[in-house]
Amino acid sequence: MKATIDRVVIVGGGTAGWMAAALIARVIGPRVTVTLVESEEIGIVGVGEATIPPIQHVNAVLGLDEAEFLRETRGTIKLAIRFDDWRALGQSYYHTFGAAGRNTAFCSFHHYWARARRAGVAAGYWDYDLNYLAAREGKFAKIQVGDPMWQLPYAYHFDSSLYGQYLRRYSERAGVTRIEGMVADVRRHDNGDIAALVLKDGREVAGDLFVDCSGARGLLIQRQLNVGYEDWSHWLPCDRAMAVPTARHDATPPYTRSTARTAGWQWRIPLQHRVGNGLVYSSRHLSDDAAAELLLGNLDGKVLGDPRIIPFRTGRARRQWDRNVVAVGLSSGFLEPLESTSIYLIQSAIVRLLHHFPHAGIQPAAVAEYNRQSRIEFETVRDFIILHYHATSRNDSPFWRDVRAATLPDRLAAKIELFRATGALTQDPLDIFMEPSWVQVLMGQGIEAADYHPLADETDLGELTAQLDQLAAMKREPVPNMPAHDQWLRAFGGTAA
Numbered sequence: 001m002k003a004t005i006d007r008v009v010i011v012g013g014g015t016a017g018w019m020a021a022a023l024i025a026r027v028i029g030p031r032v033t034v035t036l037v038e039s040e041e042i043g044i045v046g047v048g049e050a051t052i053p054p055i056q057h058v059n060a061v062l063g064l065d066e067a068e069f070l071r072e073t074r075g076t077i078k079l080a081i082r083f084d085d086w087r088a089l090g091q092s093y094y095h096t097f098g099a100a101g102r103n104t105a106f107c108s109f110h111h112y113w114a115r116a117r118r119a120g121v122a123a124g125y126w127d128y129d130l131n132y133l134a135a136r137e138g139k140f141a142k143i144q145v146g147d148p149m150w151q152l153p154y155a156y157h158f159d160s161s162l163y164g165q166y167l168r169r170y171s172e173r174a175g176v177t178r179i180e181g182m183v184a185d186v187r188r189h190d191n192g193d194i195a196a197l198v199l200k201d202g203r204e205v206a207g208d209l210f211v212d213c214s215g216a217r218g219l220l221i222q223r224q225l226n227v228g229y230e231d232w233s234h235w236l237p238c239d240r241a242m243a244v245p246t247a248r249h250d251a252t253p254p255y256t257r258s259t260a261r262t263a264g265w266q267w268r269i270p271l272q273h274r275v276g277n278g279l280v281y282s283s284r285h286l287s288d289d290a291a292a293e294l295l296l297g298n299l300d301g302k303v304l305g306d307p308r309i310i311p312f313r314t315g316r317a318r319r320q321w322d323r324n325v326v327a328v329g330l331s332s333g334f335l336e337p338l339e340s341t342s343i344y345l346i347q348s349a350i351v352r353l354l355h356h357f358p359h360a361g362i363q364p365a366a367v368a369e370y371n372r373q374s375r376i377e378f379e380t381v382r383d384f385i386i387l388h389y390h391a392t393s394r395n396d397s398p399f400w401r402d403v404r405a406a407t408l409p410d411r412l413a414a415k416i417e418l419f420r421a422t423g424a425l426t427q428d429p430l431d432i433f434m435e436p437s438w439v440q441v442l443m444g445q446g447i448e449a450a451d452y453h454p455l456a457d458e459t460d461l462g463e464l465t466a467q468l469d470q471l472a473a474m475k476r477e478p479v480p481n482m483p484a485h486d487q488w489l490r491a492f493g494g495t496a497a
Contacts, residue, residue, distance in 0.1 A: 009207030013038035016329025017213035018167035050340040070494030073158035074272040093444030097153035098131030099436040107455040139482035221327040243278040246301030263399040380431040383412040391445035423449030
């Protein structure tokens, strides 16, 4: 193999392939040629339509105009996820992108709130969270302030197939070459590295570094390099998704909705032109026919298509970079989109590759570090998803009894135990979910801390009560002046014709 990396070949399109193409062309482009091979004969999964705030970093690096991006992808704003029936039937909570209250240097807000709550003088925890207050009212505005008190972090809902097409147009303008064709075989170097793709019509596409975005097939990372797969279905038994679109709502809520069902959960993602709906479920606990009946019986709009089944296996490729192949997207692994991390994990894999992009050949140390970081990131997201299933009082079906009883990964078990005992949380390296996210889901799912930080006792209770009242009032202050979500989209120029 050549000492330098001059030719990057991406196998597969969709969000993973075209995001890889766009970012590599933008960041490394002058140094390498980028070629993407895809076939229109192979469909795009296109389920993941909700994102988390780091998607804005991708758009910023690419220099995308936000209004154009929203128009082209039929995008809407996302401030939070609303979880219904997860803790118990009839109970709801929000996991927002914001943070409640205001932290001090050595003591987080939830400790002060816990002390006041015990004394009966605090409002609900989410009443101190601007993202929650705006989401509940269906409002949004871009707030340009330095004080984190009024920051309103947001992400997007969008049509992932339109997003892939948008990135394709961007990439081709940036010099990426697209080749239409089905990969039939590969040619390998004597040392086992991939030398070229061999297409169905006999053409060859040679490269130095290959990015496998071929989906769950893992055309290169699994079928050629056979790196193996770490199966996590004993923790997360859902193995199928069923998706169906419905007509858009008159008012578009700025949040994703996740409703726990008898053997999984249902999503609702509001877009400009339709609503994305789906059911993630365990086929061991629910048949496909019963899943279709459950999903179609719980829709709140006109159905626009037939339900589509997408099987999956939760877990990850044991090595996401092997030899001269880097797996991105479904070829690298799968975690159910409960916390909207699917597109983020694509983004993170590409950014990590850019950080470790080979200069004078592929170095084993760089590959090892890439794989170490990828493994930890996947595991921490996995643990956050498991938390939703484990911390619940639901006992109404075999599915819920099974997931509640499952043995937890050690890191998650320790994290829950620490919070339950002291209210403290330790930020794990490479965990994309910060303390406010963990606090919201732990408390939302019913795990209460038995104690709080001693610094919360340093303030007189009367003074603490006044401070909390002031915080709640400050958080509420911007909301009445915010436009409705749809009104903001139109005024911003983000709505498609």
